[in-house]
Amino acid sequence: xxxxxxxxxxxxxxxxxxxxxxxxxxxxxxxxxxxxxxxxxxxxxxxxxxxxxxxxxxxxxxxxxxxxxxxxxxxxxxxxxxxxxxxxxxxxxxxxxxxxxxxxxxxxxxxxxxxxxx
Amino acid sequence: xxxxxxxxxxxxxxxxxxxxxxxxxxxxxxxxxxxxxxxxxxxxxxxxxxxxxxxxxxxxxxxxxxxxxxxxxxxxxxxxxxxxxxxxxxxxxxxxxxxxxxxxxxx
Numbered sequence: 268x269x270x271x272x273x274x275x276x277x278x279x280x281x282x283x284x285x286x287x288x289x290x291x292x293x294x295x296x297x298x299x300x301x302x303x304x305x306x307x308x309x310x311x312x313x314x315x316x317x318x319x320x321x322x323x324x325x326x327x328x329x330x331x332x333x334x335x336x337x338x339x340x341x342x343x344x345x346x347x348x349x350x351x352x353x354x355x356x357x358x359x360x361x362x363x364x365x366x367x368x369x370x371x372x373x374x375x376x377x378x379x380x381x382x383x384x385x
Numbered sequence: 386x387x388x389x390x391x392x393x394x395x396x397x398x399x400x401x402x403x404x405x406x407x408x409x410x411x412x413x414x415x416x417x418x419x420x421x422x423x424x425x426x427x428x429x430x431x432x433x434x435x436x437x438x439x440x441x442x443x444x445x446x447x448x449x450x451x452x453x454x455x456x457x458x459x460x461x462x463x464x465x466x467x468x469x470x471x472x473x474x475x476x477x478x479x480x481x482x483x484x485x486x487x488x489x490x491x492x
Contacts, residue, residue, distance in 0.1 A: 304481060314421075314429065314472055316480040327479035330386075363428060369417045369476050370435045378428045 269293040271364050271376035279358075279383050285351040289364030289376060296345045297322060301368045305338060305349045306375075307360040315360075320347060354383045387411055387475050391484030397492040398463055406458045406487045408473035413453045417477040420449055420458045423486075424469045432471075433458065465491075 275287035289303070296303065305317040318328040320338045328336045337350040351358060361380050367373040388411035398404050408418065416436040421429035431440050433449040436456055446461045460467055468491050473484040 302479075313486045314474075314483040316474075316482055319479040319481065329480050361428075367476055367481060370415075371476075372434045372438075372440065373419055373431055373474075373476070375428055375431075 269366065269374045271366065271374060273362060273364050273376045273379040275379060275381070277380060277382060279354055279381060280385050281355055281383055282353055285349070285354050285358060285381055285383075287349045287362055287364075287379065287381070289347050289349075291345045291347075291366070294366070296340060296347060297342050301366050301371075303338075303340070303347045304365050304367060306363045306365060307358075308363070308378075309357070309360040317349065317351075317362075356383050359383045386480055387414060387477060387482055389473055389475055389482050389484040391473055391487055393487060394485060395488040395490065397490045399492045400463050400465060402463045402492075404460050404463060404489065406471055406473075406489075408451075408456045408458070408484050410454045410456075410475055410477075414475045414477035416452045417475055418449075418451065418456045419474045419476060421472045421474065422467075422469045423472065429472060434476075463489075 270292045272290045279285045299322045302319050302321045304319045307315050318338045320326045335352045340347045359382050361378040363375050363378045365375045390409045418436045420433040422432050423429040437449045448459045471487045
């Protein structure tokens, strides 16, 4: 059974970098059949897809966040990570990691709340 | 980027009602369309993938249909536990965009 688990600080100061890790169990992050992504949901709002990383290492980031986002994979640890720089209060959200592909079930982590505040 | 337009944004209905939520893509996405249910304070749960394939936990009163640009989620007979927010998501291409959500409330 595939499981994804987000981890990282729950509180980040303005202007600093938000760093989260998603640990994957029950499946290999190196599989060419899937891609891996980060999603966020600000309090009381809808879902936003932040970015995607493919098995080849190529990435796609939402244009509104592109200048601040980096997604990377660590195959030795079966993990992938999100870094979001220069955060503001607008980046306060529940952050989810997910595995997907076209036409297959998506698997999500349970999410982690990150609050940006001094 | 593929834009997903979901309607209605909110809906009031009664237990036993049949309800339909629609999702329209800004370009053709084949059947690469997921539906999620989200309850307050919880992570979204995948209901339907590939437009019409129900996840194992999903009751048969839920159904999905559509291909190309137009998709629907139908609940044939609303139950109390179905009142939640529903999102569509396309998995055709990055970014794997979501609709803005439909809040289903008790009338």
